Amino acid sequence: MSFVPREAVEKAVREAIEASPRRNFKQSVDLVVVLRDIDLKSPQGRIREVVFLPHKPNKKVNICVVADGDMAVKARDVAERVITREELQGLVGNRKAAKKIAEFCDWVLVRTDLMPLAGRTLAPALGPRGKIPVPVPPNADIAGFVERYRAAVMLRAKDQPQVMCRVGTEDMKVEDIVENIYKVLATLEGKLPNARNNVARIIVKTTMGPPVEIMVR
Template structure:
């Protein structure tokens, strides 16, 4: 299946039109349903971070696990910081709360082992793999990247679901974000034209709308 920009724009416009007004800002989500893939084979183990062209008009919560200069830099940027000492005090309940609250967890590379042991069991089921960051890496640039990135992951079903923006964004921008997700999937699939079965868009609480050509 090949999906055009025009088809995406039509479907997203319909999804926004069909969505009832809520007392919160709804996300706009995309679901790409796949076919003829072996979930246990390489094409079924899709784990991909996609940087969207347009950031969502919604706060993306980034947590930084670090100490030293990286921790200070993250604090100055207003990010939530978990130091090594704080990390070692985290129990299972607190780990689940952090996994729920943080969209991305950036980790100073030498703390990855600790994070994997303490936060990993809570982050893994949510598809929020911690991101290793070298101590001298440009933290501001990395944070900007992840503020407009989404995680593509095939789980138990042959499909990928993610947010492409928010209901107050321009339809064209949402469609370009959706196209970025589809293009990333196409690069991972051996035969994308035949393996993408259908594409669906919807708002958080709204009805699903099938993307169709013509």
């Protein structure tokens, strides 16, 4: 977004981190973009985009892989959880178990032939949490997929005219967080009919810190 000066983004990130009270856990740095003149029921308003950040936040991301055979074997070395076809079939009608998986997994990568079954068993629990099952081709490099999604965030506008996502952690270089922010803004700009008018406010904040607004042109 050309109307968002880099120096303003960097200044806001530094202020947000400096103003944040120290906690006994690593705080995220979040980006909030408040929208205006957007109909959330229109195609333009249905923002649901995966963004792969250039710099991975220093936060644990739980990746779950739904697969069988060789992919399942390889996934056990790189993913936090592997769900086989047999376990997936056992989730049919078991909403409580599906809910636990949805709460634990940040991303659920599903081999394409298992997508219909995952859609029936896991998708109803994932959807309300803003998560989606991600199809993975049978011959894909699952280790590469897992690593890529550790740097992924979801942009989603649902009930309110705004999107929010993690763009870093308080211990990251400010320059890296700024680059992540620009990647998110560029993705969002591609979804908006008129970004300059559709963006009302851009805010940066840590998990427990005060919001700091990025001053735009």
